[in-house]
Amino acid sequence: MSLQEGLDLDTRPGGARAAVEAVVMVADEPVPALVLAAALALPLERVEQLLRGLADGYDADGRGFELRESASGWRVYSRAEFADVVERFVRDGATARLSRAALETLAIIAYRQPVARATVSSIRGVSADATIRTLLQRGLVAESEDGSPNGAILYVTTGEFCERLGLTSVDQLPPLAPYLPEADVLDDIAGASR
Template identity: 55%
Template sequence: MSDLDEQVGADPEVSGDADEAALDVRTLPGGLPAALEAVLMVVDEPVTEVALATALEQPVDTVREHLVALEADYTASERGFTLRQIAGGWRFYSRAELAPVVEKFVLDGQQAKLTQASLETLAVIAYRQPVSRSRVSAVRGVNVDGVVRTLVSRGLVEEVPDPGDGGAALYATTPYFLQRMGLDSLDDLPALAPYLPDADVIDELVEEGHS
C-alpha cells in the first residue's frame, strides 16, 4: 500500500464512514425548528418527542423546548394552524376557532356528491358498524382505504374504539351522517342488512385475501 493509500484509508472524511455521517439539522436553513416543521408536515398521526429526537438526532429536551416554542409562536401570530400535543405525540391541526370554516370546506366544498364507490362503502359501514376496513374491502371486493379516508374527511364516518382485542381500526357512521340522511337513529335505516354477507362469510373472505 502506498503512502497516499495509507493517508486516504486513515482519513475518516474520505472513507466509507463519511457517507454515514450524521446530518446536523442545526446547519440547515431554519435550523431545528424548520426541521421539526418539515417532519410534522408529512405525518398523519401524532409523533412522540422521542421519535422526533431520534429522527433528527437531537436531545429530547431540546426538541421539546422547540415544539413548545413553535406552539406558542403559532398561537401568538394567530395562524390558521397550530401545533398540539395529543395522544402522547405532536401534530399540526387547524385552529379550533376556525373549525366552522374547515367544516364548510370539507363537507360542502369541492365535491357536492359522493362517488358510487363512496356510497357503496358508506352503505357497508352503516349496516355493519363498527367494522374494519378489511371487512368492508371483503364485502366490496376492492381496497377501500382511500374511500374510507374520503368518508372520514367528509364527516360521515369516524374511527371508533375496538371493544375487543383485535387491535384493528374500526369505523362507524357519525351524527352528521344521520343528519344528511334525515334519520333520527340507525334503527331508521332501510332493512338491507339481511342482504349483506354474514360475519362468518366476511371473516373467510378476509382470511383468503391475506393468504
C-alpha cells in the first residue's frame, strides 16, 4: 500500500483541497509546495494548483485572511486591510491576559535575568511557581541555557517579550533607579518590618 492510499484524501470531506488547506492553516512558517506535495503524497503540480485555487477563493470570498506565496513557501496571513483591527486585538488582549502577579514576576525576571525561581519568590514574598509556568507557556520567559552553579534553573526573557514591548533587546528597558525610594527610606521600611 502506498502513502497516497494510506491517506485516502479523496474520501474525506473536501478531499485533497481541504487537506492542503488544513496543513497550511496550522503551519507557523511558510510551507513550500514541494513539502506539501511530499507530506500529502500528491503531485507537485496538483498541490500548486490547489494552493492557487485556495488563494483565489479566499480573495473572491472577501475573507479576512489570505493565502500568499513568498520565497520560502505558502502561508495564511491576515489581510492588510484589517491590520489595525488585528493590532488592537493583539495589543489589548495581551495586556488583559496577564495578571498583576504575572506582570510583577515578568518585571523581576526582565531586570534580574538570569534569575532563579527561588529569587523571584523571595522578591515577591510568595511562591512564583505557577506564575513562571504561565509565563513559560506564553513564551515570554524561558529557561536559560547557562545553568546556575548550584544547579538551579535560571530564567530569562525571550524575543517574544522584547517584541511585545517593541524592544530590540532588554538593554532598552528603562532604568529602575529613578523610581526607587532613597536609601534612607528603604532603611526605614526595612526597620519597620522587623
